[in-house]
Amino acid sequence: MLVWMTLLICAGILVSAGLAVTQEKPVSAVIAAGLTSLFASVTYVFLAAPDVAMTEASIGSGLATVIFLYAINRTRKQDVDPDD
Amino acid sequence: MAEMILDASMILIAFAILFGVIRLIKGDTDTDRIIAVDLLTIVSMSVIVLAAHLAERFIYVDVAIVYGLLSFLGVLAVARYLERGL
Numbered sequence: 001m002l003v004w005m006t007l008l009i010c011a012g013i014l015v016s017a018g019l020a021v022t023q024e025k026p027v028s029a030v031i032a033a034g035l036t037s038l039f040a041s042v043t044y045v046f047l048a049a050p051d052v053a054m055t056e057a058s059i060g061s062g063l064a065t066v067i068f069l070y071a072i073n074r075t076r077k078q079d080v081d082p083d084d
Numbered sequence: 085m086a087e088m089i090l091d092a093s094m095i096l097i098a099f100a101i102l103f104g105v106i107r108l109i110k111g112d113t114d115t116d117r118i119i120a121v122d123l124l125t126i127v128s129m130s131v132i133v134l135a136a137h138l139a140e141r142f143i144y145v146d147v148a149i150v151y152g153l154l155s156f157l158g159v160l161a162v163a164r165y166l167e168r169g170l
Contacts (some may be wrong), residue, residue, distance in 0.1 A: 001094055001139055007133065008098055012105055012124075019109060027165070031117045033126060035108065035160060041151070042128045043137055050147045053132075057147075062154040066161045073165060 006046050013039045026072050034065040091146045094134065118162045125155040 013036055020032035037060025044053035104124040111117040129148045135142035 001091060002135070005094060005098065008101055012101060015105055015109065025114070027114050027162075028117055031114070031121055031162060032108070035121050038121070038125060038128060038155070042131055045132050045144055045147055048139070048141075050141075050144050053147050054150050057151050062158045065158045069101070069161055069165045079152070083113050 002046070006043065008041050009042050009046075013043070027069070029074070030065055030068045033068070034061050037061045037064070088147055090134070090137070093130075097130055097134070114162075114166055117167070118159060121162075122155075122159045125151070125159070 016032045016035040016039065020029050020036060021033060021048040023029040037056055041056035041061065044056060046051075100165055101124065104120050104127065107120040108124075111120060129151055132144055132148040132151065136142055136148070
């Protein structure tokens with residue numbers, strides 16, 4: 001039963017990674033990338049590595065998302081296209 | 085009895101992950117997407133607690149606690165960005 005759960009979460013990693021690559025809007029891509037590392041850290045717990053999972057959850061899902069959003073916010077004001 | 089409840093909870097968690105990912109793929113606005121991510125975070129916490137019970141390693145529950153705190157901050161950052169910029 002836990003094997004099926006692991007397979008479902010690995011499929012979630014693939015779907016959210018594909019979504020992060022193919023999204024047009026930057027914010028949606030950042031959200032999907034955060035979800036990728038969130039599912040990856042659940043997989044690390046299944047692989048009996050709770051310390052790696054904790055690091056992945058704090059850096060990948062927390063810090064990287066905030067830094068990416070900060071960068072988008074800083075570069076958005078200099079955009080040439082006024083419709084964006 | 086306890087085994088049956090665990091199996092049922094695992095099936096419900098699987099459906100929650102499935103519908104959350106479907107909402108993330110369809111997601112009309114960014115607000116829908118970040119709420120789907122918030123849902124999937126809470127579901128992932130329950131997955132980790134379930135894995136802690138099944139593997140009989142209760143150090144995993146600490147991972148779930150850290151997870152809840154940090155994902156809350158991530159969702160808060162995205163919500164603030166969508167409202168008026170970070």
